[in-house]
Amino acid sequence: MTQPGTIAQGSGALPLPQVLSEVGLSQAPGATFLKLFVPPLFDGAYLAFDAAGEAVGVVDGPGTALLEAARGVPAEALLRDGQGAIDGARLALVERFLALGLLAAVPPGEDRSAEAHWIRPDTAPQTRHTGPGADRFIRAFYGYFGGAFHDGSVLIDSHGEFLEAVARYFPRTPGLECLDAGCGSGHYTAALARLGHTVYACDISRTRLEASAAKPAAPGRIVPVETDVADIPLPDASLDFAMCNFVLEHVADPLAVIDELLRLLKPGGTMLLAVPSFNVRDTLAYWLYDEPPSLNFEHLRSYGLIPHTHPWCAVTTDTLAHIERHGASVLAVEGTGVLDGLWEPWLSAVEALAARRGPGFATQWPWNCLGRQTIVHARKQGGGHAG
Numbered sequence: 001m002t003q004p005g006t007i008a009q010g011s012g013a014l015p016l017p018q019v020l021s022e023v024g025l026s027q028a029p030g031a032t033f034l035k036l037f038v039p040p041l042f043d044g045a046y047l048a049f050d051a052a053g054e055a056v057g058v059v060d061g062p063g064t065a066l067l068e069a070a071r072g073v074p075a076e077a078l079l080r081d082g083q084g085a086i087d088g089a090r091l092a093l094v095e096r097f098l099a100l101g102l103l104a105a106v107p108p109g110e111d112r113s114a115e116a117h118w119i120r121p122d123t124a125p126q127t128r129h130t131g132p133g134a135d136r137f138i139r140a141f142y143g144y145f146g147g148a149f150h151d152g153s154v155l156i157d158s159h160g161e162f163l164e165a166v167a168r169y170f171p172r173t174p175g176l177e178c179l180d181a182g183c184g185s186g187h188y189t190a191a192l193a194r195l196g197h198t199v200y201a202c203d204i205s206r207t208r209l210e211a212s213a214a215k216p217a218a219p220g221r222i223v224p225v226e227t228d229v230a231d232i233p234l235p236d237a238s239l240d241f242a243m244c245n246f247v248l249e250h251v252a253d254p255l256a257v258i259d260e261l262l263r264l265l266k267p268g269g270t271m272l273l274a275v276p277s278f279n280v281r282d283t284l285a286y287w288l289y290d291e292p293p294s295l296n297f298e299h300l301r302s303y304g305l306i307p308h309t310h311p312w313c314a315v316t317t318d319t320l321a322h323i324e325r326h327g328a329s330v331l332a333v334e335g336t337g338v339l340d341g342l343w344e345p346w347l348s349a350v351e352a353l354a355a356r357r358g359p360g361f362a363t364q365w366p367w368n369c370l371g372r373q374t375i376v377h378a379r380k381q382g383g384g385h386a387g
Contacts, residue, residue, distance in 0.1 A: 024108035025070045025078055025094065029115035031102050033059065033067070046118075050101035057100070066093050070103055072111030119300070162274070162373060165336045166245060167191055169272050169377050174219070176240035181229040181261060182247030186212025186222065192243070193220035200234060202227050230256045232264060239264045243272040246373075248319075249299045255322050262326055267382030271328065277316070277335065277374040278304035303374050316374060328378045334363045335371020 030051030036058065044061030059067065066078060078094065081087040097103035104112055166188060171178075174196025180189040183201040185208050193199045197220045201212045209224040227233060229247060242261040248254035261271050276299070303316045320330055338361075339350060354361040362368055 022108075023075045024072050024106045024110060025075050026072045026104050026106045026111055027067055027070050027113040027116035028101050028104040029112045030117075032117040032119070033064075034119045048100070048102055052101075056102065059102070062089070063093050063097070066090060067097065067102065071113045072106060072109050074108045075105075162245075162336065163188060163191055165334075165373075165375065166243070166272065166274055169243075169270075169375065170195055171197070171241050171270065177238060179232070179234070179239050179242040179261070179264060180212075181232065181242060181244040181257065182250075183212050184208050184246075186215045188243065188245050189222055190215035190217050192241075193217035193222050196220050197241070198223060200225050200232075200239075202229055202232055204228060230260050232260055234264055236263055237266045240266060240269050241272075242269070243274075245272075245274040246276065248273060248275050249301055249303070252300070254301075254319065258319070258322060259326060262323075262328055262380055265380040267380055269380050269383075270331075271323075271376075271378045271380070273319075273376040273378075275303040275316075275374050275376075277369075277371055278302060304369065320376065323376070323378050327382075328380045330376065330378045332363045332375070332377040333368050334375040334377070335368035335373070336362065336375065337372035338362050338367050338370045 028051060032049040032053075033046040034049075036045045036047055044064050046059045046064055048056050048059050050056050069078060075094070079086050079090050081090075094103060098105065106112060170192050172195065176197045178192055178197045178199045179202065180186075180192065180199055181202050183189045183203050184205075186201055189199050189201045189212050194217060199217070199220060200223045201209060202225045203209050203212070204226065206226055209226055213222050213224040215222065225233065229244070230251070230253065242265055244257060244261060248257060251257055258271075258273070265271060301315055303319070316333075320333065323330055339347060339354070350367075354367075357364065362371065368374070
């Protein structure tokens, strides 16, 4: 803690009058800020990472306003209030942000803010997030996440409740060459390998790849590959099956990942994508109460098929159209947990309808739009198909 009348700068401290006259403040080069899109709980708040990619905490609304104003301005401009007095709360924020590596002390007028990265999913243009820092964020976040949850998190990972739904689409003929892009801790990877397949497990987190490779896979095998899922070091047309579960919502350009999977698939090979989606509760809350949907804090987008729910409602249709335009056919779009969030008497009515429609109910529009997750099953054009 610095002494009264001083402000921290690096490993030392400057007297406050000297700070006001000689030091400018700028967003720190390389710092990354991800907007926490869970209104109204985190209105204006951001998850912050320093230049080394270390998670340093959450910046609230007042802190965000101060950081956004720090563009090489004299410290005095940030620290004095409307009456010209030093604002103690702002001074405490500046000290904290300097210590955390989110602010940098610079000569007045030197603005380094262009080298910081602000990721705002709610303003991203539809499916592709082109803002600087999105790729950097996901590497930083999963470096942190992989260390904190070596074998996944029961609160965040969905394999426990969702693996059965995904596994219905796994190829049953053994001996195939398969891919799990963004494998995480490998729960889906191992389930696929145990059907007798070779599964290339790809992820950017080495610690989670180690957890994946350690899982029982016989009679198949798991081959860990540390790589960006948009640039996988495998030959063209070398795979029979590729899956990408709960990854597309994290990456800057999910369509580039889909293109990579299609490059790797043999003609006739199949692809499985699983993403989180707006469920019936999200949709009704938006329609009836104008309550915007929320995102998990590490997501850059969500998916949905119901028009006018959110600007992201085009993401799923955009994705499906991209698959069809790039040499594959969509075989099924399934919503899981369609009944979650329904209440009586709607629940009984929809349950009865689901019973009448049979197993295909969750793949039929509009019911597949109401799932907690969406599964997309597609086949690359040409050739036969294994499975």
